[in-house]
Amino acid sequence: MMGILTSMLRKVLFNPLNETNKDQDHNHNEDKPEQNASADLQHILDQFKRSADLIHHRYPREGLDVIYFSHMINEDKLQRDLLPPLLAAPAADIILNEQSQFQQVQNAKDCVTGILSGNAAIFYNNVAYLADVTLPASRSVEESESESIINGPHEAFNENALTNLSLIRKRVRSSHLKVIHLSVGEISKTDCYVLYMEDIANEDYLSELIRRIKNVEIDAIHDTNMLLQCIDDNPYSMFPQYMTTERPDTIASKLVSGKIVCLVDGSPSLLSAPSSFFEFFASADDYYQRWAIGTATLFLRFMALVITVTFTALYVSITSFHYEMIPENLILTLTTSRSRVPFPPIIEALLMETTIELLREAGARLPTKIGQTIGIVGGIVIGQAAVQAGLTSNVLIISVASSAIASFVIPSYIMSAAFRLFRFGLICLAGLWGNLGLVIGIAYMVIHLSGLTSLGSSYLTPVAPFQPYDWRDVFFRFPFRLLNRRPTQNRAQNKTRQKMKR
């Protein structure tokens, strides 16, 4: 069932714009089939020497040879639907040439690629035909783990590109949704689809993105996050410049707002471009709540950003330089808790931050059941014992814990990881120069962010360049009737999203 669906989808989705990058493979020795070598049976079999999983069926009486990988195709369909008419016919080539499910291939290279991507190759009189009977292995559509929300759709993309495409098509039922097929990776030949809404998405962005994907030269791409690092504007930056998500509803909204989406086969996350810094702080949840709650949540997230970045650094700078800043009532508490600690504040803070990062990393790699143990051990050992042993002050524990919690409030894991790393630099600066260091660090971050671009558009968009209308959807979540325009960053061909009459 799935195989039929996917093969049909593939036919529907393949676009006349379908281009394969032919000119980039010529100097690779792995691809032995010459461009011009004819697809004769012996040559193809030579290519697949020592491939134990290759199935080769011979039908000498009918003059047919069938080659395929049994684990990649729907054998049922092949054996029941495709082969019987061929075997029954007096001359198989009549059917092979007539019916569109069989595609004649001229050269060996196309034939090999076809077999590798899940087609069955049928040879008749040394002429090769490909029949698409793909049935790729993949898991079913499940709930998103990394971007779960409370209200709204729970389904998430999986690793199968065709399933993902169908999830998107299901949400955006428009013939304007165009899909361009590309392939990346010299060896892996990973399928990559670029999706956009015709008449909404900006053509310049589209051609730029396609150009960049075509120019990628790498042996294999395993995930969208890998691809996007090959095509982003500032590969040396710490910050992600394209938004990735594994939620179909988010992707649908990005498409409709005029962004371009890129899908990589084998990866559950899709990228949307161009992206702005503030997009990483929005969650689908904001739009499924009432507007006031959505707005408040957005404020909370930006507050979390400030807490994550500055809290521990502020503790270090205040306890090692700026005792004047401490409120009178806090001084004695702070001094008491600091007085037993043998380290200067910066060492103390780095120690605790490292411990928290160790805990987080350990928890992320372990199965849930052991993860809980880690949580308890970490919580008790770090929280209680470290203070009682006099290794840290409990005020620091509070600030480290709250900044760790705040860092997980940022919806994008990649963005929150970037800030967690940045925080270490800030703590060191605060330990060296106090508030001056803190300000230097933050100023450096702001300057760096202002210099970033995403597909050539400014990364800090509604702030610089200043676009007050966009603030309605970035720093607030206005009611939908007031969100009439598409984000300026997308430079959409049709700038008006809706004309609500009410």
Place this chain on the structure above:
Amino acid sequence: MKKAILCVILCFSLTASGCAADSRILEDLGMVQTTSYDLLPDGMLSITASIPMADPEASAKREVLTVVAENTKNGRIKMSRETQLILVSGQIRNALYGLSMAKKGIYRYMDTLIRDPSISPELKISIVEGNAGELLRKDYDQHPRTGKYIDHLLEKESSWQTIPRVTILSFLRDLFDDGIDPITPIIKDMGNSIKINGIALFQDDRYVAKIPADDTMIFAFLKGSFKEGEINVDLSENGDKKEYAMLSSLVSGRKLKVSYHNQQIKVRCEIKIMCSILEFLGDLEISNEQDRNKLERRISDKLTRKADSMIALLKQHKVDSLGLGSAVRNKIGYANWKKMNWREEFPHVEVENKIKVVIKDFGEVR
């Protein structure tokens, strides 16, 4: 890239070369919370500093250091010889001056408080009746840290208007403004506790007179508008039986009207006080409107008379602590003001007080 590496090297060499010596790590600091200054008969200063301590192993809650020195910062150098902590003044909240010093003028000894950038302009100033150092050194059983006790006492009382909130900023502002003279609260050691003992009136930076604690509310009415406060009014006349009214939730508004005719300055001070009455010992039935109006009139008269005598006290000492001079200056223009010597002129200015009390609320009893 080379630039970036150079930058990093520069930064680290800067750090290594001693910038880190600026660090003031919290637990190594002795943060002076209150200092007191007394003038000794031989002209030397006696300086006392109170430093709250948080060491759980030490029984003392604070460290008190006293030195005799010729100037304040030298005093600090001498003090730091006696303690293992680095003495810093960034957390100082109170400065106490002994009466001996206040009589000679305190501006000279405030210099370090003004000059040191780590000292907040919100530092509170007060005068101690008696020896300031003794008061600060003394431990009061019910109040573990004397410095904090004084601070909270001043803070609380100023929020109830019984004393003005005098910070180093407001003191200096009044000192250098020629239309007003500075004031400070006065505190006094009462044995087991510390007491607010009135308001000190300064002529320039010298203490000249004092307003007793019972009359400080009258001073507050004359000084400006405020909300929140309480006053007890003694209505009994000579030989009469005792009558008292206790007014609370005061909302007082002051309006100064200055008239200037033929070189003759006349200041009219109109004060309207809204209040609710919390306790009344007397014959009038205040739930009755006529009686209540009568009471309001009697209280108003009484307060007006007290205000008049307070103005007389100020005139007697030639101190314009209320800032009437600023109002006059605004009215008569700078040229005329410049010609006039306000300090000499002030006792001859006619000041008319008009206090009107309105009782909004007289409680649950009908």
